[in-house]
Amino acid sequence: MxxxxxxxxxxxxxxxxxxxxxxxxxxxxxxxxxxxxxxxxxxxxxxxxxxxxxxxxxxxxxxxxxxxxxxxxxxxxxxAREVAAPAVPAQPEPGQPHRPVYREAMITGLAALTLHGFASAPALPSLDRVDVLVPRLRRLRSTGCAHVLRAAALPTPEEATGVPVAPVPRALADAVSQLTDGGTVRRLLSEAVRAGHCEPAAIIRELDQARLLGRPHVVDAVDALLAEGRAIAEDRLYAMVREFGLPDPVWNVDLRLPGGPHLGGLDAYWPQQAVAVELDTRAPRQEEDALWSEYVRKREHLERLGITVVYVTPRKLREGMEQQAAVVRTALMASGDRDPAAYVVVLPR
Structure with missing residues (x-):
């Protein structure tokens, strides 16, 4: 033949x-x-x-x-190390699709972002290669369109269009590690936050673990991300007050003692109840540094003056706005049971 x-x-x-x-x-x-x-x-x-x-x-x-x-x-x-299961069961269970189960492998990088629905990510047919994430110790080489990336510990995959994909923060880090254009990086990071895929802190944590925060174009994109993340969180804070019927506070103010020192800026303040809300938008790597110490000092100083400070993270506002509104309402209602707060001067920030 x-x-x-x-x-x-x-x-x-x-x-x-x-x-x-x-x-x-x-x-x-x-x-x-x-x-x-x-x-x-x-x-x-x-x-x-x-x-x-x-x-x-x-x-x-x-x-x-x-x-x-x-x-x-x-x-x-x-x-993948595929789970041992026949590709076509002889007698499939009712309602069970013939879908493969992939073990220790997931799509990541730009392909994963496209599957997550990112408008700023390229269409799948335009990608010359598909990034796939596997454990670090796997003996596997990139070949053809399969580009192998490795992780010491795999994240829990999510499912999109029937295939396992890396969560958005990890997929972003894997994509950014291969990008050199600052504009593309900024667009991807910005869409992740603006479209509600994840919070800036989760993205920065992955970029930090991937050791990407030393690259100038990534640093610029992260600065823009933090600014946009704060703006989105402020909009959600406004919406929380409006949608859950809280009294109107004064927004974005500085507090000072009469003739005395500056006490710090606040995102929202109810003068009659002496209750303040501050957005906690610190990056993950800042949790134990001087900025966190400053947060603590300011809170302790204000509370010594009789002012209740409620710290709210962007994630809590996105995932549990009603619960955060209840926390603020409780603090406002409890003000009548406290001793009067010290007089402070409220100035626009």
């Missing part, structure tokens, strides 16, 4: 045993579980045959380029 000899019915038998529809990309192990021998796999992939080997140990059961979905599954099949 030469390469131009048509396939015999015996050589084409595997194609009739295999799934159609969505599962048109399978690994060597899956094909073997279906009774396809290595010789039959090679025969199907010969010139003029119906299949192609797309990545090592991964086959497309058709000729021509893969779809974006097939490429994602092919990369995961190449990188």
């Amino acid at each position: 030469n390469h131009n000899t048509p396939l015999t019915p015996a050589a084409s038998r595997p194609a009739r045993r295999l799934p159609g529809g969505q599962r048109r990309v399978l690994s060597t192990a899956q094909l073997r579980s279906l009774g396809v021998s290595p010789g039959e796999m090679n025969e199907q992939c010969r010139s003029g045959g119906p299949w192609q080997q797309f990545l090592p140990g991964v086959y497309l059961l058709h000729q021509g380029p893969p779809t974006s979905e097939e490429r994602l599954h092919a990369v995961l099949l190449y990188a």
Whole structure:
């Protein structure tokens, strides 16, 4: 038999045993579980045959380029330690899709951001390679469109369009590690916060762990991110007061003792009740530094003067606005049971 000899019915038998529809990309192990021998796999992939080997140990059961979905599954099949389960159960349980379970592998980087719905991330067909995250000790090389990235500890994957993807902060860090254009980095970080995917603190934590905060274009993007994150948090604070019927405070003020020192700035202050709200927008790496010490000193000083300070994080405002409103309302109601606060001068900030 030469390469131009048509396939015999015996050589084409595997194609009739295999799934159609969505599962048109399978690994060597899956094909073997279906009774396809290595010789039959090679025969199907010969010139003029119906299949192609797309990545090592991964086959497309058709000729021509893969779809974006097939490429994602092919990369995961190449990188993952797949849970032992047949590709096509003989008797699938009712309501259970024939969906592979990928172990120790997930899509990350720009491809993951696209799957998370980022408008500023490129379309999947335009990506020359797909980043896949695996444990650091895995012996696996990048090949073809599969670009292997490693982590000492894998994050818990999320699911998007039926494939496991890294959470947004990790996917951002993996994408940023390969980007040199500051504008692209700023757009991605900004969309992550503006679209509600995550808070600035989570992004900065991942960038810090990836040792990316020393790159000038990343530092500039992070500065812009923190400014935008604070603006979004302030808008949510305004919405909390409005939507939950809290009394109107004075916004963005500085407090001073009469003829005395500056006491600090506050995002919201109720003078009659001597209750203040301050947004805690510190970056994660600042939790134990001088800025946190300053937060503590200011709070202790104000409370000695009889002023109750409520610290609110952007995440709490996003995920539990009603609960934060209840905390502030309780502090306002409790003001009548406290001794009067010291007189302070309230100035616009």
